[in-house]
Amino acid sequence: MTRLIAPTRLWMDGRFETGLAVEIEAGAIARIRPLGPHEAPDLAPHLLIPALTDLQVNGSGGVMLNSDASPAAIETIVAAQRRLGTGFLLPTLITTTAERMRATAEAIIEAWGMPGLLGVHLEGPHLNPERKGTHDATHMRPMDRATLAILERLRAAGIPVMLTLAPEIVPPNLIREIAEMGVVVSAGHSAADAAETEAGLAAGISCFTHLYNAMPPMTSRAPGILGTALASSAYAGIIVDGHHVSWPMVAIACRARPLKNRTFLVSDAMATVGGPDHFELYGEEIRVCDGALVNAASALAGAHVDLLTCLRNTVLHVGLPLEEAVAMATDIPNAAIGLIPPAVEPGRTVDEILALDADLNRIDI
Incomplete structure (x- = not known):
């Protein structure tokens, strides 16, 4: 029929x-x-339009990748997102041990070929503890051979990988080595100054992770990582849930970029998206409160939002043109990781x- x-x-x-x-x-x-x-x-x-593409999904459907590194958990996360309009995604592992990173890499390899699974985003652990956000600083560490071996293993299996790191923590020679593997290197959870950020860009950083968040504010004489990101031609993700970044600041970020089609939407979704209203991370309860995800200290701890809601917010609250907003949730994130965007075809x-x-x-x- x-x-x-x-x-x-x-x-x-x-x-x-x-x-x-x-x-x-x-x-x-x-x-x-x-x-x-x-x-x-x-x-x-x-x-x-094509189903949406989200490059930062920590969990969904009651499951966190950090808590369950298995193909079944990946399937649950992908299925929950597909029910909400996100058809393609990078399951995201935040700062953890090398052992958990290896287990997650093997689970991604085993699950490879699953519809909607685009690869994996490793957000940490080579971040700046001063800008840790909800990450566990006790697991943060300098770049090591264990991570390099995990990246090599994933790339040898043909799996796209995004790695978020702090450019003041990882030296340019190692950033260059990672980028040469074909890993998309994204800067985030960082207090880098402009010079450190520029050095990272020259070495192979091609993206920035959740603009504004886990970054110090820029000032008139100290642009830092945020101002340098906005003025660069690199890709950049941004969370448009109304909690992480105010609507006017989203608009400023999008309009400040020197090149079009470089800023994309991410959800930073956690287990509560398509799941219960709370979960455990690093032994601490994270709970939905007035639409935001907070920890015991009432600090933001990821996001309780799906990408379609972010798209809607971008049009209805930020005021961006519909065509620009759709591209930010479809074509641009795919381009950021070197993939051909899915089409209605x-x-x-x-x-x-x-x-x-x-x-x-x-x-x-």
Whole structure:
């Protein structure tokens, strides 16, 4: 049986097109063609776009990757995100022991080929304890051969890897060695000054992790890592949940970049997304409070948000153009890790496309 979807606007090749119809057969796109003048579609959403891409998902569906390094846990996280409109993601392991990092790498390798699994994001442990956020500083350490071996193992298996590190902690020669493996090196949880950040960029840093957060503020004579990131041509993720960064500051960051298509949305999602309202991390309870995730000290501890909500916030609260916001959740994060963005095209399953109404709420296909 063929179902006909006729969106008002269809995302193709980085922009919206109109007047097109999408035929769905056996749960996948069979063809895309012009909509006939007298055809009555089965579904007429406002938008049809690829399912979203999130490069920073610590957990979902009641599971944290840090707590359960297994293919089953990865499957749970991916499935929970797909139910919420994020079809493609990097499960993210935050600062932990070398043993846990090795176990996670092996689980990712075993799970490789799972629909929606793009690779892995290792956020730490080579970070600045002064900017630890919710990470456990006792596990933070200088770059070591154990991490380099884990990165080599993942890359030898053909798995995309993003590594967040602090450029004042990891010297440029090691940043260069890691980048030459094909690892996407992202700077974050850092108090680097402008010179240290520039040295890291020259060595191979190509991205920044959650702009503003776990970074010192910039001043008129000390741009630091934040100002240097904004003025660079590197990619940068940002959390648009209304708790991590205020709406005006998101707008300033996006408008300050010298190149378009360099800033993308991340959720920083934790186990509560698609799961219960609390979980344990590093032996401490993390709980949802007024829409934010906080620890016992009431400090932010990751995010209780999905990427579709971040996309909606970017349009409705930050005020960015719809086309720019959609790119920030689809094309740009894929480009940041060197992947061809998923497209609304024949062969894509309904899990890999997203229908939205005029308020950017999801519509079942």
